[in-house]
Amino acid sequence: MAATIPTKMKAVLQPDKNSHNLILSEVSVPIPNRPDDVLVRVHATSPCKGELDWALWAPEFIGPDKKPIPGQDLAGTVVSAPSTSSFKAGDGVYARINANRPGYAAEYVIARESELAIKPKNLGWVETAAAPISALTGYQGLFTQGSLDHLALKGDKAALEKNAKQRVLITGASGGVGSWAVQLAREAGVKNIVAVVGERNIEFVRELGASEMIVYTRQSIGDWVKEDQNAREVDLVLDCAGGSSLAASWYAVKDGGKLVSVCSVPEDSRPKDVKKTVQSLWFVITPSGKDLDLITGMIEASRLQVNIDSVFEFDQFADAFEKTETGHPRGKVILKVSGEL
Template sequence: MKTLLQPSRTSTSLLATTAPLPTPTHPDDVLVRVHATSPCAGELRWAIDYPAAIPADKLLVPCQDLAGTVVTASGKFHPGDRVYCRVSAARAGAARDYALPRASELARIPPSLGWVEAAATPLSALTAWQALFVQGTLDAAGIEDGGSDDARARNGQVRVLVAGAGGGVGSWLVQLAALAGAGAVVAVCGPDKADAVRALGATEVVDYRKTTIKDWVAGDGDARECGLVVDVIGGETLAGCWAAVRDGGALVSITAAPDALRPEGVVKTLERSLFFIVEPLGSNLEEIGELVEAGRVRPTVDSVWEFDEYEKAFERLDSGHAKGKVVIKVSGEA
């Protein structure tokens, strides 16, 4: 089968090569024919930057998101099932003809999604779901059909700020926070993405090219502080998020521990201040899939590339200008 491969743990380049089909070695392994996949920003540096999280024996195939067809399996999934998932970063990814996700990671693709949209969904949607409803303080019961009145009332008391709202994860954060009934959804993004995030449910937009988060908050003091702030950018942006989160609120980041970037002199005491790594849970993806099929949320695709255009796909991703997910077609069916 064809596959992409990092030559070594210290390399950030990729080569296109061939390899034998993967062989299941775990009772939960499911052999899947991959039709489309999606890379993640920074993933070619994972083994360098997070060596403890990447096993020494990992086959360095990139792209942990997949959409494909079950080939051989037992139990819940059957040959021919259309499935998608996020494969754990500890195992080989999906930039190859066949991959080995685990049944616990898989969910069936909503009928309304094609291969490309399905491949664009798992990582971004799961990260947003867990940031808001597992690590954050919104109640997922507020997005159920009709919504729990109590949950929506609680969510309605929470202003949510999303730093990096125009990207793959950010677009899901905006949609899910709005759907859950958050009191406000503040989207921090560039001006070229303002209309898109408003269409997804943002009630306010902060143009980071014109103002910092700190200066924006200072423009109207306590009224602009938020009970839940989610950062997907890191660095100075994460440091600026301390100005936006209210005392007693929650600050969640997928880039770094917020306390490590707490500005000097900030004395707020937060209910939650944490960095987390997404769990590739098929059960969460099933819930998201129901919302997709009901037309209540949708994936955002920036661009689609053929398998042999993988270098251009990663360049687009690394440019920082992608408006949603970058997807690579693996099979001719995608």
């Protein structure tokens, strides 16, 4: 098997962390050097909004010695794995890796065994690449960091009853993370899911499971709450938009509630007139094959659906990243790498 692995590969590089300009280059194929390293041939990846600025925003996470290959979502085929690994050559896998290592906009990549999961059997490579980072962020935002009980996803009656009593608000509900979060909240038994969306995405998020809409072009979150504060305050906000949406979310979360953001530190956006006591946090997801295994089962059972905005060929990498950053995609933007479907 090793003799069939090339020494060079095509990869997208970000030469300057101060610029979003990307280039296609030829670099060496990575060589596994840890006992949990798995070499994977990449078929598709998906850009993540904001990732081209991570080295500036979070230098404590992104070291200066990182090879600047972007792309955090992997769908691919295992090429080689340690003899002790639960994965073997030929396995179809998917993953989200730690951001301090080279990303997946390349023909080959090293993943850690703990990050990998077997891909859903009912999805192709393009659909699989739309899942890892967004599904994991939605799951961990609601359950690991948020106030929902994950046992409800396995049918636990007490957990379903507990979740049914909570009101959840999700900003950026039609986006990559938000569209997964709406579905996961629905599957966890939440009856009151408030989605913050644009005009064109009202029906889209309603079909995903949202029960109420705040159309941000018509009304702010704060104004919506003021119309009936006692009825409209929520137990949990999952912020997937940041900016003004995060600031306005403080008006929606009830005293004693929880505000979780995947974008920035909520306290930095707290309006001066909001005095309530709220558990607030910004979190970075933990790559987890075990969490993805749960997602896999739900996808294969048709309980969760993948939402794709657009698909680009590998030589259209610049367009794919630009669409992700500025195009307000509905669901995920996919970059095909190998050409396989």
